[in-house]
Amino acid sequence: MIIAHQVADVRQAVREARRGDHAVGCVPTMGALHAGHESLIQACREECGFTAVTIFVNPKQFGPAEDFARYPRPLEDDLAHCRSAGVDLVFVPTVEALYPTGFSTYVDVEPLSRVLEGAARPGHFRGVATVVLKLLNIVQPDRAYFGQKDFQQQLLVRKMCREFDLPVEIRTCPTVREPDGLALSSRNRYLNADERQTALSLHRSLQLAAERLQHGERDVRAVAGEMRRLLETAGTRPDYAVVADLESLEELATPRQKMVALVAAHVGRTRLIDNLPITIEPRP
Numbered sequence: 001m002i003i004a005h006q007v008a009d010v011r012q013a014v015r016e017a018r019r020g021d022h023a024v025g026c027v028p029t030m031g032a033l034h035a036g037h038e039s040l041i042q043a044c045r046e047e048c049g050f051t052a053v054t055i056f057v058n059p060k061q062f063g064p065a066e067d068f069a070r071y072p073r074p075l076e077d078d079l080a081h082c083r084s085a086g087v088d089l090v091f092v093p094t095v096e097a098l099y100p101t102g103f104s105t106y107v108d109v110e111p112l113s114r115v116l117e118g119a120a121r122p123g124h125f126r127g128v129a130t131v132v133l134k135l136l137n138i139v140q141p142d143r144a145y146f147g148q149k150d151f152q153q154q155l156l157v158r159k160m161c162r163e164f165d166l167p168v169e170i171r172t173c174p175t176v177r178e179p180d181g182l183a184l185s186s187r188n189r190y191l192n193a194d195e196r197q198t199a200l201s202l203h204r205s206l207q208l209a210a211e212r213l214q215h216g217e218r219d220v221r222a223v224a225g226e227m228r229r230l231l232e233t234a235g236t237r238p239d240y241a242v243v244a245d246l247e248s249l250e251e252l253a254t255p256r257q258k259m260v261a262l263v264a265a266h267v268g269r270t271r272l273i274d275n276l277p278i279t280i281e282p283r284p
């Protein structure tokens with residue numbers, strides 16, 4: 001497994017892989033790898049002869065009051081995970097390698113970057129889109145793999161790639177959950193035992209929305225209100241709890257055949273997000 005810290009080393013490794021006629025896949029991460037990341041790596045390995053994982057805690061996607069400094073960085077464990085998962089290349093850039101002094105070019109994917117996560121975390125998606133564009137330009141993969149767990153992020157990345165004509169296919173992989181429903185997240189390691197129990201309310205609120213809508217409830221805003229109450233009663237501080245259009249993420253008032261429920265809530269000092277696509281069968 002190649003461990004690269006510099007852009008030039010990544011480019012050379014990818015060039016050699018292409019000479020061997022391998023399709024190149026890329027899995028961008030912030031490290032603290034878990035089974036969710038591993039599922040993306042597996043999907044990549046199934047479709048690509050060469051799998052590149054990037055590990056970079058991107059300062060530009062964290063707000064000033066957010067957890068950039070305390071975000072976990074267990075690099076040795078992450079490299080061991082990658083090695084045993086059969087990764088070919090891990091790119092671990094320094095902040096200076098990606099953002100040299102004077103860096104000032106940014107990508108804004110509007111209006112998607114301003115709603116939900118974007119409204120709760122101003123500047124977040126500008127940081128995400130900018131770093132993803134850079135990583136895709138550095139690795140130049142045939143395919144890149146993202147998790148449905150970050151639903152808005154994968155929508156935004158898809159739109160950016162489409163509108164900038166990037167020659168990359170974006171794959172979205174299903175959310176990996178603990179047996180009790182908690183979506184895996186690097187931030188789950190901040191939770192103590194009580195908070196972990198409380199955090200189950202995110203998935204419960206999404207299931208509640210799915211049940212109500214699948215049983216014929218037509219008032220989508222009332223469903224969103226119930227989601228929010230469930231989150232509050234469990235002891236979280238929700239940023240949003242909505243049922244939205246699958247593409248624009250506009251909040252819905254009446255149900256569609258396909259939609260997505262999304263939540264973000266603070267559990268103690270930890271902010272968690274989750275979502276659930278919902279399909280309702282057309283009535284005969």
Ligand code: AMP
Nearest residue numbers: 029030031036146147149150175176184
């Ligand atoms: P992160 O390291 O949190 O930036 O995540 C890197 C990639 O892994 C993103 O595309 C995430 O959507 C994806 N991911 C994170 N958690 C999960 C999960 N529980 N299931 C599937 N994919 C995930």
